[in-house]
Amino acid sequence: MHTLTNLTHMQKTTPLILVIFLLLLTNLAAFAAVPRKPLVEMSVKEMFPDNEQLQQLALAATAGDTRKMDELAAAGTDVNAVGTDGATVAYWVTEHPNPDGFKKLLELGANANSIWRTDSGTISSLVHWTVTKTANAELDLNYLKAIFEVGKGDPNLKLPGIGTLPIEGALFANDEAVFKLLIDSGADIHRKGSQNASLVDMAGGLGNFRLALHLLEQGVDYAWNDAKGHSFVSNIRSNFTGTPRHMVTDPHDGQYMWFWRCVDFLEKRGEYLAIPAELERPQHLDDTPATSFFDGTGQKTRTQKVFLYEMGLTYPAPFWTHQFGATENLQQHFKSLGNERIYEFTPIGQSLDKWDSYQLIKGFSLPQTSFTAFVESADTYFTGQCGEEIHFEVIQKKQDQQLLHVRCTAQQTEGFLFLGKYQNTFVMVYQAWRLSAVANPEKTKARVLSDMQLITMEKGFSLFD
Known part of the structure; x- marks a missing residue:
């Protein structure tokens, strides 16, 4: 062999x-x-056992048959009823996408803000789930637009216990289009999310310093300590200990200039960052607006x-x-x-x-x-x-x-x-x-x-x- x-x-x-x-x-x-099968692999009969109306609603939604959906709703089918492990028909459509069916479910009253808990204890909502699926390129932006425009989804909805915000799904996937849509829909960049962390600290921890600089320029608190005592400032300092990351030393790294511009931002406000003397800084900082990620003119996140x-x-x-x-x-x-x-x-x-x-x-x-x-x-x-x-x-x-x-x-x-x-x-x-x-x-x-x-x-x- x-x-x-x-x-x-x-x-x-x-x-x-x-x-x-x-x-x-x-x-x-x-x-x-x-x-037991993961939900994504289940048929409608497995996901909604002993509920033929929900099965029909799910199939009609994923086929975009809005007339059939109206008939089922008029006959008393509950669009917010749950099946296996808390799954709803709206969840089914995110795994078997049809934009017309998804929008119709929201028009019929599917609750974008309801919180579910799976048998294993995982907590989420349709808002959080759709953000994550969209940021993962599994759904297009129209699904997320429908969540806010039709379903009146709350872009600042916190999950109980862990405090996760919907916008964190966009941060973790480095999807700036989803991030922008959430901001346009009312997401508050100053709110604290998981572990009581600020968005700027999360962006820095994920290596997206272009977005971090934008948040700094918008006044997000860079000195805020999360539940573990970490802040954006301590995040920046950690990049100068041990072996420096690519974005600190490699001018070809897409985040290199944004990182050093964040450093410059903090130093101008009196923060001491303990930068090693032997570490070479860029001789010049460019002036591309940090908001370039909103209009697509900036460099792609690497x-x-x-x-x-x-x-x-x-x-x-x-x-x-x-x-x-x-x-x-x-x-x-x-x-x-x-x-x-x-x-x-x-x-x-x-x-x-x-x-x-x-x-x-x-x-x-x-x-x-x-x-x-x-x-x-x-x-x-x-x-x-x-x-x-x-x-x-x-x-x-x-x-x-x-x-x-x-x-x-x-x-x-x-x-x-x-x-x-x-x-x-x-x-x-x-x-x-x-x-x-x-x-x-x-x-x-x-x-x-x-x-x-x-x-x-x-x-x-x-x-x-």
């Missing part, structure tokens, strides 16, 4: 192949004990975040969106297939079948499967398809993760592939480009490699089990 560390050839490197081989992995856990089952995955934004003016050059495609979630990105005008630049993120839940089995399954598939056209080179190898350089001679493409495991969640991140489509292939290769090395896996959260 070969391993990917020794594999040097295979037949193709198209997104289709990368998706197909993962399908084989689902067989690895076939004989393991099967727990990393994004998505929640996949147990994992919170920090991944690089598609490399072609980093430069000024290119942030909107992005088509995104999302699919949920059983225990798999697939995100694919191409520039506008390109397709999943014919692309010059491409990014894939795929996460799936496989209990009872090891990372070794994941790699061996990939090896088995690729070895069976192997030719003389594809070359793999292991760039980094750590426990439960690998980063590989991938080159396809026949298609004249190359890219980088990340394979990782966190608890029962597996993930792959793949960025690729056609050599003839980039002006400087070596520069592109170096930049994408640098981006891919920013990938991190950590504990995520699940609003529904």
